[in-house]
Structures are given as structure tokens and as C-alpha cells.
Amino acid sequence: MIIDKQFEKETFKKSVRDNVRFLFRKTLEEATPQQIFQAVSYSVKDVIIDNWLLTQKTYEEQDPKTVYYMSMEFLMGRALGNNLLNLTAYKEVKEALDELGINLNAIEDEEPDPALGNGGLGRLAACFLDSLATLGYSAYGCGIRYRYGMFKQKIEDGYQIEEPDNWLKDGYPFELRRPEYAKEVHFGGYVRVEYDQEKGENKFIHEGYQAVKAIPYDMPIVGYNNKIVNTLRIWDAEPIVDFGLDSFDKGDYRKAVEQENLARNIVEVLYPNDNHYAGKELRLKQQYFFISASIQAAIVKYKKTHDDIMKLHEKVTFQMNDTHPTMAVAELMRILMDVEGLGWDQAWAITTKTVAYTNHTIMAEALEKWPIELFSRLLPRIYQIIEEINRRFIIEIQNRYPGNYEKIKKMAIIYDGQVKMAHLAIVAGYSVNGVARLHTEILKNQELKDFYEMMPEKFNNKTNGITQRRFLLHGNPLLADWVTSHIGADWITDLSQIRKLAIYADDEKAQQEFMNIKYQNKVRLAKYILKHNGIEVDPRSIFDVQVKRLHEYKRQLLNILHVMYLYNQIKQHPEMDFFPRTFIFGAKAAAGYRRAKLTIKLINAVADVVNHDTSINGKLKVVFIENYRVSNAEMIFAAADVSEQISTASKEASGTGNMKFMLNGAVTLGTMDGANVEIVEEVGEENAFIFGLSSDQVINYENHGGYDPHVIYNTDGEIRQVMMELINGKYSNDTELFRDLYNSLLNTQSSDRADTYFILADFRSYAEAHKRVEEAYRDERRWAKMAMLNTACSGKFTSDRTIQEYVDDIWHLDKVKIDAE
Ligand code: 26W
Numbered sequence: 001m002i003i004d005k006q007f008e009k010e011t012f013k014k015s016v017r018d019n020v021r022f023l024f025r026k027t028l029e030e031a032t033p034q035q036i037f038q039a040v041s042y043s044v045k046d047v048i049i050d051n052w053l054l055t056q057k058t059y060e061e062q063d064p065k066t067v068y069y070m071s072m073e074f075l076m077g078r079a080l081g082n083n084l085l086n087l088t089a090y091k092e093v094k095e096a097l098d099e100l101g102i103n104l105n106a107i108e109d110e111e112p113d114p115a116l117g118n119g120g121l122g123r124l125a126a127c128f129l130d131s132l133a134t135l136g137y138s139a140y141g142c143g144i145r146y147r148y149g150m151f152k153q154k155i156e157d158g159y160q161i162e163e164p165d166n167w168l169k170d171g172y173p174f175e176l177r178r179p180e181y182a183k184e185v186h187f188g189g190y191v192r193v194e195y196d197q198e199k200g201e202n203k204f205i206h207e208g209y210q211a212v213k214a215i216p217y218d219m220p221i222v223g224y225n226n227k228i229v230n231t232l233r234i235w236d237a238e239p240i241v242d243f244g245l246d247s248f249d250k251g252d253y254r255k256a257v258e259q260e261n262l263a264r265n266i267v268e269v270l271y272p273n274d275n276h277y278a279g280k281e282l283r284l285k286q287q288y289f290f291i292s293a294s295i296q297a298a299i300v301k302y303k304k305t306h307d308d309i310m311k312l313h314e315k316v317t318f319q320m321n322d323t324h325p326t327m328a329v330a331e332l333m334r335i336l337m338d339v340e341g342l343g344w345d346q347a348w349a350i351t352t353k354t355v356a357y358t359n360h361t362i363m364a365e366a367l368e369k370w371p372i373e374l375f376s377r378l379l380p381r382i383y384q385i386i387e388e389i390n391r392r393f394i395i396e397i398q399n400r401y402p403g404n405y406e407k408i409k410k411m412a413i414i415y416d417g418q419v420k421m422a423h424l425a426i427v428a429g430y431s432v433n434g435v436a437r438l439h440t441e442i443l444k445n446q447e448l449k450d451f452y453e454m455m456p457e458k459f460n461n462k463t464n465g466i467t468q469r470r471f472l473l474h475g476n477p478l479l480a481d482w483v484t485s486h487i488g489a490d491w492i493t494d495l496s497q498i499r500k501l502a503i504y505a506d507d508e509k510a511q512q513e514f515m516n517i518k519y520q521n522k523v524r525l526a527k528y529i530l531k532h533n534g535i536e537v538d539p540r541s542i543f544d545v546q547v548k549r550l551h552e553y554k555r556q557l558l559n560i561l562h563v564m565y566l567y568n569q570i571k572q573h574p575e576m577d578f579f580p581r582t583f584i585f586g587a588k589a590a591a592g593y594r595r596a597k598l599t600i601k602l603i604n605a606v607a608d609v610v611n612h613d614t615s616i617n618g619k620l621k622v623v624f625i626e627n628y629r630v631s632n633a634e635m636i637f638a639a640a641d642v643s644e645q646i647s648t649a650s651k652e653a654s655g656t657g658n659m660k661f662m663l664n665g666a667v668t669l670g671t672m673d674g675a676n677v678e679i680v681e682e683v684g685e686e687n688a689f690i691f692g693l694s695s696d697q698v699i700n701y702e703n704h705g706g707y708d709p710h711v712i713y714n715t716d717g718e719i720r721q722v723m724m725e726l727i728n729g730k731y732s733n734d735t736e737l738f739r740d741l742y743n744s745l746l747n748t749q750s751s752d753r754a755d756t757y758f759i760l761a762d763f764r765s766y767a768e769a770h771k772r773v774e775e776a777y778r779d780e781r782r783w784a785k786m787a788m789l790n791t792a793c794s795g796k797f798t799s800d801r802t803i804q805e806y807v808d809d810i811w812h813l814d815k816v817k818i819d820a821e
Pocket of ligand 1: 653655
């Protein structure tokens with residue numbers, strides 16, 4: 001291990017003291033915990049800066065190809081602890097701080113949780129950056145510096161309340177403002193066409209626009225034990241003209257005010273929608289804002305050391321994280337043509353070798369389609385370029401399928417008054433990938449069938465992964481140490497090593513140690529629950545956990561209906577053998593997603609009734625953890641026995657929480673959906689609890705008008721009873737409160753298909769799977785073996801593997817090594 005000399009105890013202690021003095025004019029003794037967090041962070045940042053510069057220099061010398069990972073979201077989570085671990089200085093710093101009477105864990109808790117993302121897509125981007133730096137690849141994350149990230153969730157009277165997440169209020173020590181790299185971004189106006197006599201071609205001149213200045217803030221991404229520090233570059237917006245007398249005099253007052261407002265609004269807040277497209281103008285502005293700034297910056301950087309723009313793709317690649325950054329296609333075309341002076345064919349040749357696209361969802365309501373009117377008004381030149389891409393693509397379709405107008409209708413980029421971003425991404429991208437094997441197959445055979453048929457060579461799968469450095473090494477130190485003591489520390493950068501644990505799966509001592517660590521982690525979570533919820537839970541009960549965004553397709557409703565069913569069972573058969581269970585939920589609902597919010601209320605209403613019923617002797621507890629986020633997630637995964645991954649088959653593209661649970665020795669209770677399929681393949685069906693319809697069955701029903709839940713409702717009395725309890729006042733004095741959930745399952749009113757997400761169809765099979773869980777858990781040795789094998793078989797799901805596949809098959813980056821002095 002290479003530990004920087006600045007972490008030598010006395011040096012580090014002095015640095016912290018100095019920082020408290022410089023920053024706050026205080027002594028250590030006088031400083032608040034937040035101030036100490038800041039001071040410690042600046043001391044750590046000092047070390048990082050040296051490595052950052054060193055990395056930069058090495059990249060300049062070696063000139064490796066660079067990936068720009070373009071994403072509207074980066075759900076980074078706290079940086080201090082993670083940076084210390086990746087610098088392999090955690091223990092040293094902990095000891096040094098101990099000597100100062102400071103507790104590192106408490107200081108870590110002072111850091112705001114940078115939550116510039118919603119859920120899976122944003123957290124994946126964060127894991128990818130960690131892996132890229134650790135594997136030694138030159139990479140930038142490109143995103144937006146939202147003033148307010150994902151809202152903070154409060155639960156009041158069982159309802160979700162959203163509060164603003166002012167993560168920058170105390171200043172964020174791990175960012176660096178870089179005004180010298182500012183870029184201008186243009187909105188609105190019109191395009192004037194001018195004939196260039198000399199060149200004999202048209203020139204396109206964008207005029208009458210509003211301009212915004214994009215200012216980059218850089219955050220260091222520290223590789224594990226390798227001195228590499230990459231950059232996450234997020235853009236802030238500032239007005240270009242402060243509306244002084246100058247513009248007022250020129251009669252431009254209105255424009256000056258508009259530019260000021262545009263800049264103020266554009267980066268104000270992260271849209272809290274996950275998997276749901278809302279078509280908001282401001283969101284389109286956000287997209288173009290960060291894309292234009294990022295692409296301009298990348299081209300400037302390339303041109304500093306290369307003079308042939310035609311070879312851009314040899315040194316640069318842009319990966320688009322879903323369709324949100326698809327503007328990159330047209331923006332790159334614009335710069336190559338209007339700024340660099342290339343013709344269409346040359347610009348297109350470069351663009352189609354430089355941009356690549358990852359699809360993260362097949363949910364129809366998530367597809368981005370912008371109205372032409374909005375798009376062309378906001379981005380006239382960009383729209384023009386997309387129109388031309390579309391015109392040429394339609395000619396290609398016609399050549400390939402003469403006379404087939406269906407194909408044009410289905411595949412055109414612009415159709416029915418809308419710009420379809422996914423089609424643009426596929427047509428221009430040199431790679432189109434899904435995020436789990438099943439997901440990619442569904443893309444090829446269903447959702448994107450026509451595109452796959454026309455350009456099969458572009459399609460490929462990259463099964464998602466997670467970083468074991470945050471989700472085991474940092475989140476579960478007890479288990480991390482135990483793993484290291486059995487198989488050495490190589491797993492930290494080579495998770496395939498973890499399979500070596502499999503030989504201990506039958507070893508009684510190892511089983512006891514493993515389950516004892518799980519128990520201690522459950523105690524840690526139980527304390528957190530007592531503190532935050534005031535609910536006492538028994539760490540000897542089965543911790544059955546579902547934490548993820550709240551969405552109908554993820555079926556938290558199925559889970560809570562089943563809890564209601566279990567409660568009925570216990571009440572009706574008090575003598576029945578029942579292993580105590582704690583059902584733990586954590587989920588944010590999009591602020592405007594009414595049914596999702598109602599589901600949160602239902603979970604809390606059930607919790608209220610069940611937790612206070614003394615007649616069941618604490619056999620059943622229900623906990624809703626408020627404000628689920630990266631920092632408490634780390635603790636929750638470590639404490640889980642059962643991992644609920646119960647999406648309607650075919651709907652969850654991959655899932656990544658499923659992998660974090662597995663790594664921490666929780667057993668999956670899930671459907672054959674997303675990456676669950678591959679998890680079961682790795683760990684063996686006997687070490688998971690699988691239930692429910694297959695994706696083929698679901699898709700088959702969907703293609704034939706759905707299924708009829710009434711049959712189940714009418715024939716299964718226990719299910720019917722649970723359903724009735726939604727509307728009979730058992731969980732709310734207001735019998736109408738949960739009516740919408742009831743209706744959603746039987747479709748008595750809405751225009752949707754009845755039970756769109758097959759909850760009743762899968763209920764029995766789900767309940768039976770739970771029975772098998774209970775039975776397995778009673779057998780301590782059997783359970784210990786299953787849990788340990790889950791950890792042992794999780795090697796495939798490291799994001800290091802995922803990134804290496806992206807590098808080998810898509811990006812072709814060069815590996816960089818920095819020699820330790
Ligand atoms: C335009 C609104 C919107 C916002 C976010 C549409 C779509 C999204 C994301 C693509 C949704 C998302 O996070 N998808 C998740 O991506 C994860 C990482 O690949 C997968 O593991 C999840 O299964 C998928 O739901």
C-alpha cells in the first residue's frame with residue numbers, strides 16, 4: 001500500500017489544526033463538528049490535489065484515449081470516508097483524529113450527502129467513476145451542479161413531505177471552481193443562412209440568442225491505491241451580462257433580465273422523476289446546457305495537443321447515460337460544421353465514431369419525446385441539424401425497405417410532431433447497450449426490434465455492476481475485515497477473488513463468524529431505527545428489506561399487501577409457528593406521483609397498526625426508513641437477511657441494489673427480472689427464492705390485452721380479504737383513502753389495464769416464496785451457508801468488471817499507470 005506522507009500522524013494533526021485556524025479563526029476545541037469536518041476534508045483534499053496534478057501530468061505525457069461519461073445525474077454519496085479508503089489512509093487518519101479527541105465516524109456524518117441523482121442511473125454513474133479511476137483509465141464525468149439535489153424526505157403522519165436539499169449551504173470542500181474554463185451556451189434566437197461565395201456553400205449563423213455562462217466545478221475521483229485522480233466536472237450557470245446601464249441604454253434591458261433569470265433557473269434543481277418523462281422546457285434547457293459546455297470543453301482540450309479533428313474518435317469518446325444527454329449528437333455536429341468548418345459527411349463520420357448510447361429502461365412513460373415546437377424554438381440550430389439527420393435516415397430506411405411506410409413511422413427520429421431522443425441516439429451512436437442480459441434481449445427482440453434488425457452490429461450488453469469499495473469496504477467494515485482475514489485483500493480491486501470464500505460455506509466456525517457479523521450489523525441498524533423511527537426491532541428477527549425508488553413496477557404494493565396477509569395469518573392462527581419478521585422499506589416517490597405517495601402512506605398505516613398490536617408479541621414489525629439515500633443505504637445493505645427484488649418481470653432493466661445486498665450476504669427473494677437472472681445464475685437457484693411470472697409470460701399477456709385479476713379476487717378468499725382491508729377502515733378511518741390502490745388492482749374506474757403490474761397474479765407465488773424463506777431461516781446452518789455463498793458468488797457484479805467490458809468492447813481506452821515515487 002502506498003500511503004502519502006502527509007498522512008503521517010503528526011503532520012496530519014497539524015494540518016487539521018491549521019485548517020481550523022485558517023478557515024474559521026478558531027482552535028480545534030472551539031470548532032463545531034461541521035467546521036472540523038471542513039478542516040479534515042481540506043487536509044485530505046491537499047493530498048488529493050497533489051495526486052490530481054500528478055495524474056494530469058501523466059495523462060499529458062501518455063496521451064491516453066479519454067471517455068466522457070455524460071450524465072444528468074451523479075449520485076455520489078459522501079466523499080470523505082470513501083476518499084480516505086481509496087487513499088488507503090482511513091486507519092491512519094482515524095487514529096490521528098482519535099488523538100485529537102475527534103471521532104472520524106461522527107465527522108463523516110457531518111458531510112452532506114451529495115445527491116445529484118434520483119436512483120439507479122445516477123448511482124451507476126458514480127460507481128463507474130470509481131471503477132474508471134481504480135482501473136487506471138482517463139475519464140471525465142460530465143454533469144450539472146444542481147443547487148438543490150434530490151429532495152429530503154420527511155414522513156409526517158405517514159405521508160411523504162419533500163424538503164429542499166441545500167447541500168451547498170456550508171460550502172462543499174471537495175469541489176474546485178474553475179472559472180478559467182468557462183464556456184458560453186446559447187438558447188433561442190434564429191438561424192440566418194448566408195451563402196459563402198468562396199466555398200460555394202451555405203453558412204448557418206445563430207443570432208438573437210440568449211447566452212448563459214457555464215462555469216465548471218471539478219470534483220476529484222480518487223482511484224483505489226493507485227495515485228490516480230480523475231475528475232467529475234459539473235457545470236454551474238451564471239448570467240453573461242449583469243444588467244447594468246450598458247444594456248439598459250441599448251434598449252436590451254429585457255434581454256438582460258431574461259439572461260439573468262435563465263442562468264439562475266437552469267441549474268436550480270434536479271428533477272426528482274425516475275423513469276417518468278414530464279416534458280418540461282427547463283429540463284430541455286438543462287440538457288443542452290451541460291452537453292454544450294462539456295462538448296466544447298472536450299474539443300478545446302483535444303485541440304490543444306492534436307491538430308487533426310478528423311481523428312477525434314481516436315482520443316475521445318462520449319458515452320450517453322440514457323437519452324438525457326443525446327443532444328451531444330447534434331451539438332458535436334454543430335461544432336464540427338459551424339465552428340471547425342467541416343462538411344456534413346465529414347462531421348457525421350466523426351460523430352458516429354465518437355458517441356455511444358446506454359439504454360436504462362423499457363418503461364414507455366420514460367421515453368423522451370420533445371415537441372418540435374418547443375425544441376425548435378429553444379434550440380433552432382440544433383433542431384435544424386436533427387432534421388437533417390432524420391431526413392437522411394429516412395432515405396436509408398427507404399433504401400433498405402422500399403415502400404414500407406410502417407418502418408418510417410416506427411423508426412423516424414422526428415414523427416408526429418415530436419423529436420424522439422432514443423431514435424437519435426441509436427442512429428448516431430456507434431454502440432447501443434442494455435444493462436443486463438435479459439434487458440438487452442428485450443431491447444433486441446421487442447422494444448428496439450426494428451433498429452436491431454437494421455443495425456445489429458451496434459447492439460451489445462453490459463450487465464451493470466457496483467463498487468465493492470463503497471458497498472463493502474466502507475459500508476460493512478466488519479465483513480470487509482473478515483473477508484480480508486480469510487482470503488487476503490485482493491478482492492478490493494479484484495472481486496473475482498471473493499469466490500475463494502466458497503470453501504468456508506460449510507465450515508461451522510466460519511458460518512458462526514459470518515452470521516455474527518450480520519447480527520452486529522443488524523444491531524447497528526436497529527439502533528438507527530430506534531433513533532429515527534422510535535420503533536424497537538429485534539435483531540434476531542429476519543430483516544426483510546426493500547429499498548429503492550417507489551414505483552408501481554417495483555411493486556412495493558405487493559410487499560405490503562403480503563405483510564397485511566401475514567398479519568391476518570398471525571391473528572387468525574395465534575398458535576401457528578411463525579418466525580419473527582421485520583419488514584423494512586425505504587423509498588422516495590417522485591413529488592407528483594400520487595399513487596406512489598399513497599403507497600408510502602399505506603406502508604406507514606400498516607406499520608402503525610401492526611407495530612402497536614401487542615397481541616402478536618412483536619412477531620411482525622414494519623419499518624419505513626425516512627429519507628433513504630446513499631449514506632444510510634450502506635448501513636441497510638450490511639444488515640439485510642432478505643433482499644426484496646420483486647419487480648414485474650421484464651420491467652426492471654437491471655437493478656443494482658440487488659447486487660449490493662448480495663455482496664453483503666443477503667439472499668434474494670425475487671422475480672426473474674433484470675440482473676436477478678444473472679445473480680441466480682451465479683449463486684445457484686437453491687441459494688435464492690424465485691417466484692412469479694417470467695418476462696415471456698408477462699410480455700405475452702401484455703400483447704394479448706392483459707389478464708383478468710377478478711378471477712383471483714373471486715376465488716382466493718385470503719387475497720380478497722387483504723384487498724377488502726384497503727377499503728374497510730382497518731388501516732385508516734377514512735375508508736376512501738386507499739381506494740385508488742384497490743381500484744388499480746381491479747380497474748373499477750381507471751382507463752389503465754387492471755393490475756397493470758401483475759400483483760395479484762404473482763401474489764400466491766410470492767407468499768409461497770416467503771414460506772420457503774422462513775423455513776430456510778429456521779435452519780441456521782443452511783441459512784449461513786446460503787448467505788455466505790451469496791457473498792462468495794457476487795464477484796461478477798463489481799463495476800470494475802462492467803467498466804473493463806465497456807473498455808474492451810466499446811471505448812478501447814488505454815490503461816495508465818502512475819509509478820509511486
Ligand atoms: C426522463 C425521466 C427519466 C428519468 C430517469 C427517465 C428515465 C430515468 C432513468 C433511466 C431511470 C433509471 O434510473 N433506470 C434504472 O437504471 C439502472 C442503472 O442501469 C437500472 O439498474 C435500473 O433497473 C433502471 O430502472
